[in-house]
Amino acid sequence: MSDTLRVLWTLVPQRAPQPWLHCSRCGDPKPFESSNKFRLNANGKRLDAWLIYHCTACGQTWNRPFLERRPAAAVDPQLLAALQQNDPRLARHLAFDIEDLRRRTVRIAACGGAKVQKVTLQVPARPTARLEIGFALAIPVSLRLDRLLAAELGLSRKHLHRMQDEGKLVISPTGARRLKKPPQDGWQLALDLSQERDCDAIAAAAR
Ligand SMILES: [Zn+2]
Incomplete structure (x- = not known):
């Protein structure tokens, strides 16, 4: 599962x-x-x-x-x-x-603030160990990805950057400084939550 x-x-x-x-x-x-x-x-x-x-x-x-x-x-x-x-x-x-x-x-x-509409595509059968977020944007926004994630997932930006450094946060397609750039239509984000203490809270905030 x-x-x-x-x-x-x-x-x-x-x-x-x-x-x-x-x-x-x-x-x-x-x-x-x-x-x-x-x-x-x-x-x-x-x-x-x-x-x-x-x-x-x-x-x-x-x-x-x-x-x-x-x-x-x-x-x-x-x-x-x-x-x-x-x-x-x-x-x-x-x-x-x-x-x-x-x-x-x-x-x-590009537009400043944005409302985030969240749709769940797959619910894990076991406690969530991995979170995958797909981004859909019809209109570009000028909102840094790390700020958006911090606000929506309740994680600090420092924590997010550390996860990226440790290979626990991967953005595709790959590119330089992705976390500091506004998300683009079609971007995918994968987060390894297996070591996160607040794993359940993060998963709940994501959906
Ligand atoms: Zn003028």
């Missing part, structure tokens, strides 16, 4: 990604923040809609295209009402649509 607890941690950023764009007022590239407000323009039978962003340094506006020259008759009345009312759910949905954002800018500021 396996003594491994396997979990999947999905990191959901609290703040929408911020595109870096050239700001004409600052004269430099700056991160822009969604205002969660839409701008609508009806031109004859065509409709344009944008999500309004502001430069975080000076407030300059960037209109992120949402509907472009769309025949007004083809726009769902519910969608039109949502745009007119600055529906917060629609604004949030678009602000978090990073695939669309990537088509408009090459640089996107």
Whole structure:
């Protein structure tokens, strides 16, 4: 029987990604923040809609295209009402649509804090001796892995680094200074808990 607890941690950023764009007022590239407000323009039978962003340094506006020259008759009345009312759910949905954002800018500021959604994939039959954590991220976060693990597992960062030095904490794919970097989608972490006194508490915190 396996003594491994396997979990999947999905990191959901609290703040929408911020595109870096050239700001004409600052004269430099700056991160822009969604205002969660839409701008609508009806031109004859065509409709344009944008999500309004502001430069975080000076407030300059960037209109992120949402509907472009769309025949007004083809726009769902519910969608039109949502745009007119600055529906917060629609604004949030678009602000978090990073695939669309990537088509408009090459640089996107990673998000700070993230909520961790934990799903258990395999429960050990015996007391947990090994913990495997998979990471899933649709949107990059700027949160160091050691800080995240310390907060979620109740271990000190010093302890985590010592475990890594002793080969009891392995991150794949391998790379330099992984613990000090933000976790990426698809990363796997394996922890040998067999020598840990708080083994049960760590395993409980992981799921
Ligand atoms: Zn600016």
